[in-house]
Amino acid sequence: MALSLGTAAIILVVLLWELSRPRLRSAVGRARERWSARWRAADPGGYDPGRERRAEQRARALLRSCVDERDWAMYRDLGFLRVWGGLGEHGETRRRGAESAPWGAAQPDGAESRADGVLDGEARYAYLIYPHKPIVAYLPGTGELLSEYCVAFPDDSKPYGSSRLPDSDDVLAKWMALTGDERRLLADANMHLPGRQVDPDRVRRDLARLAQWERERTSRPARASRSAGSVRAA
Amino acid sequence: MKPGHGEIVLAEGDVEVPEQERELIEAFRRELDAGMWAAVPTESRGGRREAELVKSFDEVPRDAERVIFFPRAAGGAPRTTR
Numbered sequence: 001m002a003l004s005l006g007t008a009a010i011i012l013v014v015l016l017w018e019l020s021r022p023r024l025r026s027a028v029g030r031a032r033e034r035w036s037a038r039w040r041a042a043d044p045g046g047y048d049p050g051r052e053r054r055a056e057q058r059a060r061a062l063l064r065s066c067v068d069e070r071d072w073a074m075y076r077d078l079g080f081l082r083v084w085g086g087l088g089e090h091g092e093t094r095r096r097g098a099e100s101a102p103w104g105a106a107q108p109d110g111a112e113s114r115a116d117g118v119l120d121g122e123a124r125y126a127y128l129i130y131p132h133k134p135i136v137a138y139l140p141g142t143g144e145l146l147s148e149y150c151v152a153f154p155d156d157s158k159p160y161g162s163s164r165l166p167d168s169d170d171v172l173a174k175w176m177a178l179t180g181d182e183r184r185l186l187a188d189a190n191m192h193l194p195g196r197q198v199d200p201d202r203v204r205r206d207l208a209r210l211a212q213w214e215r216e217r218t219s220r221p222a223r224a225s226r227s228a229g230s231v232r233a234a
Numbered sequence: 235m236k237p238g239h240g241e242i243v244l245a246e247g248d249v250e251v252p253e254q255e256r257e258l259i260e261a262f263r264r265e266l267d268a269g270m271w272a273a274v275p276t277e278s279r280g281g282r283r284e285a286e287l288v289k290s291f292d293e294v295p296r297d298a299e300r301v302i303f304f305p306r307a308a309g310g311a312p313r314t315t316r
Contacts, residue, residue: 051238058240066275066302068283086284153235153305157268160238165305169235173304176273176285184287190309 059168085125131167145194
């Protein structure tokens with residue numbers, strides 16, 4: 001008797017389990033979907049390529065509206081921006097604050113002594129600004145790399161889950177900080193020897209590309225005026 | 235400037251209209267209190283474009299078209315120690 005009751009109970013439990021399993025499974029699935037939807041709503045920081053692309057387009061428009069036409073063309077064509085060192089301004093020499101300029105800082109490789117007197121009457125040094133990479137200081141006359149300034153502009157509010165500005169906004173922030181208060185930016189940055197984060201060979205290649213780009217830009221109006229004033233031979 | 239968004243217009247107004255100027259000052263202070271830097275795109279005497287960092291609304295030139303706020307600079311990679 002007990003054996004038959006036990007068997008019947010087991011069969012009943014198995015039957016009930018089999019009957020309720022599909023419903024349980026769908027209920028668990030619905031709960032999982034609700035939970036993930038709630039999680040997505042609470043954290044909009046998931047990477048959205050469309051949003052990032054639109055942000056970058058806005059950032060490029062803002063950068064273009066702020067910098068010189070020539071600088072914009074440089075960034076558009078080469079992917080970086082050159083800024084002349086303001087602590088010895090292009091075309092004139094400002095002594096104010098010269099001690100904090102890259103060429104005035106004590107360089108472990110002795111760059112200070114070589115840098116002094118470079119390019120009299122022109123900028124003694126310049127920077128290359130790359131998006132989300134350190135600012136690279138160099139001597140325009142010799143192409144010698146002086147230092148890297150590691151600096152970031154993190155937005156801790158992380159509106160979309162990331163503290164990282166769009167590329168062109170990062171470049172614009174560096175440009176504004178460098179042209180607005182170079183000394184303050186250098187003080188906030190971490191200075192390193194060249195090559196710590198940015199490959200020196202890449203920088204040298206970029207400097208060569210920049211020189212080539214400038215030659216082409218300079219020769220373009222000259223070529224245009226020559227062709228405008230010339231008469232084709234018949 | 236905002237991550238994932240780019241440029242956002244925070245406030246617009248005419249500094250010659252007292253009410254609008256007040257709103258601009260409030261927006262300016264709000265951003266600086268949030269730890270942002272403020273810059274005004276300008277032009278140097280040589281005609282080159284540059285920026286002027288401003289720390290108070292009084293420093294903003296009256297004829298400035300806009301003030302751009304961006305997160306303050308922080309050192310990137312950690313310093314190497316020996």
